[in-house]
Amino acid sequence: MKFIKTTNQNIRRSPYQAIAAIVIMMLTFLVVSFFIFLIAGSSKIVSYFESKPQVTAFFKNEAKQSDIDALQSNLKDSGKVSNVKFVSKQDALAIYKEQNKNDPLLLDLVTADILPSSLEISTYKIGDLSAVSETLKTSPIVSEVIFQKDVVATLTAWTSALRKIGAASILILSLVSIFLIITIIGIKISQKRQDIHIMGLIGATNWYIRWPFIFEGIFYGVVGAFAGWVISSASLWAATPFLSNFLRGIPVVPVSPLFLLELLFVELIMAVILGGLAAYLAVLRYLK
Amino acid sequence: MIKFQNVSKKFGTGTEALSDLNFSVEKDEFVFLVGPTGSGKTTIFRLIIGEFSPTGGSIVINDWDILKLPREKIPELRKKVGVIFQDLKLFNDRTVFENVLLPLEIDNREIEGSKKRVEEVLEEVGLTPHRDKFPVQLSGGELQRVAIARALALSPDILLADEPTGNLDPATSWDIMNRLLEINKKGTTIIMATHNFDIVKNIPKRIIALDKGHLVRDEKSGGRSKK
Numbered sequence: 001m002k003f004i005k006t007t008n009q010n011i012r013r014s015p016y017q018a019i020a021a022i023v024i025m026m027l028t029f030l031v032v033s034f035f036i037f038l039i040a041g042s043s044k045i046v047s048y049f050e051s052k053p054q055v056t057a058f059f060k061n062e063a064k065q066s067d068i069d070a071l072q073s074n075l076k077d078s079g080k081v082s083n084v085k086f087v088s089k090q091d092a093l094a095i096y097k098e099q100n101k102n103d104p105l106l107l108d109l110v111t112a113d114i115l116p117s118s119l120e121i122s123t124y125k126i127g128d129l130s131a132v133s134e135t136l137k138t139s140p141i142v143s144e145v146i147f148q149k150d151v152v153a154t155l156t157a158w159t160s161a162l163r164k165i166g167a168a169s170i171l172i173l174s175l176v177s178i179f180l181i182i183t184i185i186g187i188k189i190s191q192k193r194q195d196i197h198i199m200g201l202i203g204a205t206n207w208y209i210r211w212p213f214i215f216e217g218i219f220y221g222v223v224g225a226f227a228g229w230v231i232s233s234a235s236l237w238a239a240t241p242f243l244s245n246f247l248r249g250i251p252v253v254p255v256s257p258l259f260l261l262e263l264l265f266v267e268l269i270m271a272v273i274l275g276g277l278a279a280y281l282a283v284l285r286y287l288k
Numbered sequence: 289m290i291k292f293q294n295v296s297k298k299f300g301t302g303t304e305a306l307s308d309l310n311f312s313v314e315k316d317e318f319v320f321l322v323g324p325t326g327s328g329k330t331t332i333f334r335l336i337i338g339e340f341s342p343t344g345g346s347i348v349i350n351d352w353d354i355l356k357l358p359r360e361k362i363p364e365l366r367k368k369v370g371v372i373f374q375d376l377k378l379f380n381d382r383t384v385f386e387n388v389l390l391p392l393e394i395d396n397r398e399i400e401g402s403k404k405r406v407e408e409v410l411e412e413v414g415l416t417p418h419r420d421k422f423p424v425q426l427s428g429g430e431l432q433r434v435a436i437a438r439a440l441a442l443s444p445d446i447l448l449a450d451e452p453t454g455n456l457d458p459a460t461s462w463d464i465m466n467r468l469l470e471i472n473k474k475g476t477t478i479i480m481a482t483h484n485f486d487i488v489k490n491i492p493k494r495i496i497a498l499d500k501g502h503l504v505r506d507e508k509s510g511g512r513s514k515k
Contacts, residue, residue, distance in 0.1 A: 002393055198377045201337065202438070203366035204394045 025224020033232030035166030181278035217279025221271035323498035370439030429460035
């Protein structure tokens with residue numbers, strides 16, 4: 001209690017230093033939160049695509065329905081395929097019209113004849129997509145095969161890059177925060193050098209002198225982390241309508257409140273470690 | 289209670305502050321430590337509270353051998369030895385009450401009991417009416433009394449007073465002196481460093497005189513007849 005009283009006094013007597021420390025901590029945790037949102041979101045997007053393995057085979061115009069049916073039943077018999085759906089030229093036109101209903105010019109130019117019919121095939125395992133795709137490519141009635149392995153691979157590469165950039169940014173900002181807190185607490189220790197000396201002379205132990213400074217570091221960390229979390233969560237909440245529109249059909253938003261509370265918990269633990277460590281380093285450096 | 293045996297202290301600058309010093313102070317004794325500036329009076333106090341170690345010899349305070357005392361035990365020693373510093377070393381941003389409360393807080397005493405103890409000590413030194421004032425609002429004599437009160441807060445066995453009457457007018461000096469004698473009567477061993485020969489010659493107490501770090505006189509009963 002006494003330490004907290006002294007800490008409170010130290011902070012109130014130099015509010016600008018306190019604000020600087022809290023702002024840098026807030027920035028650090030803002031970046032931590034945003035990168036965690038990005039990483040969690042992109043992982044969900046990857047999982048979404050991974051959970052929907054799909055190959056689309058477009059048929060040549062001259063393909064006969066009987067050949068298509070034969071191909072379809074061959075695929076079903078392979079045991080790898082979970083679902084096969086035939087999309088006729090008419091179905092393709094309907095999809096095209098739905099996608100471009102706001103652009104009458106595009107609708108006028110297209111008829112069912114110029115759109116290819118296709119098969120949409122889902123496999124049980126993502127690893128089987130290549131084999132199915134190869135089978136389809138060898139078929140004389142198939143003009144083009146696209147499958148989402150490429151999408152997943154690209155997304156995975158992006159997520160991995162994002163993780164690296166995130167980790168590097170968090171590391172740099174954490175180091176900046178630590179150095180700033182060391183400097184601020186170092187200044188405070190220098191300002192109070194005389195008082196610290198007197199306390200020692202009247203019987204204060206080293207830890208009696210150190211604790212208020214360590215609490216101060218922890219306070220900066222916790223307040224900064226909480227502020228960063230509030231801003232990032234509020235931004236995510238505000239962006240949810242846009243994101244749900246942008247990521248149509250991919251269940252990334254809204255983010256569950258439980259996830260946000262877990263994030264807060266982890267960030268507060270990080271803040272205690274970061275603030276406490278920085279203050280402890282300052283105390284070791286300036287209070288010998 | 290306090291035993292200096294062949295104690296010498298040489299600083300890094302080469303200055304020899306104390307040289308082969310031998311004396312002991314018994315429980316309940318009142319000792320004047322006299323000598324010109326630089327004679328080693330304050331160095332003796334700093335050695336007693338373990339601020340630094342002697343270059344040679346041994347110092348025993350109660351049952352503690354200062355040279356063998358681990359660093360973590362120094363705060364414990366300092367709680368047993370109250371010091372009235374020459375420059376008082378009061379906290380200007382704390383009230384009289386808070387200044388006196390500090391040693392009790394440092395000792396982790398229970399808060400209500402601590403407040404009661406501060407009130408007792410302030411009463412003892414006549415500072416109760418000034419309890420909520422800050423040091424800048426007090427006179428020289430009052431500041432000395434705050435320093436005495438703080439040094440007494442933990443009821444130390446030993447009280448070291450470094451020039452407690454320096455820069456005070458004669459009447460205030462005698463007031464401080466009488467308070468110290470009262471404290472000594474209640475069982476606290478006191479060593480008082482002073483230049484005030486008016487006080488030394490009028491109070492029949494032991495005098496230890498130093499010059500350039502050497503003990504030049506140790507009179508078991510100084511006072512009136514002695515110079």
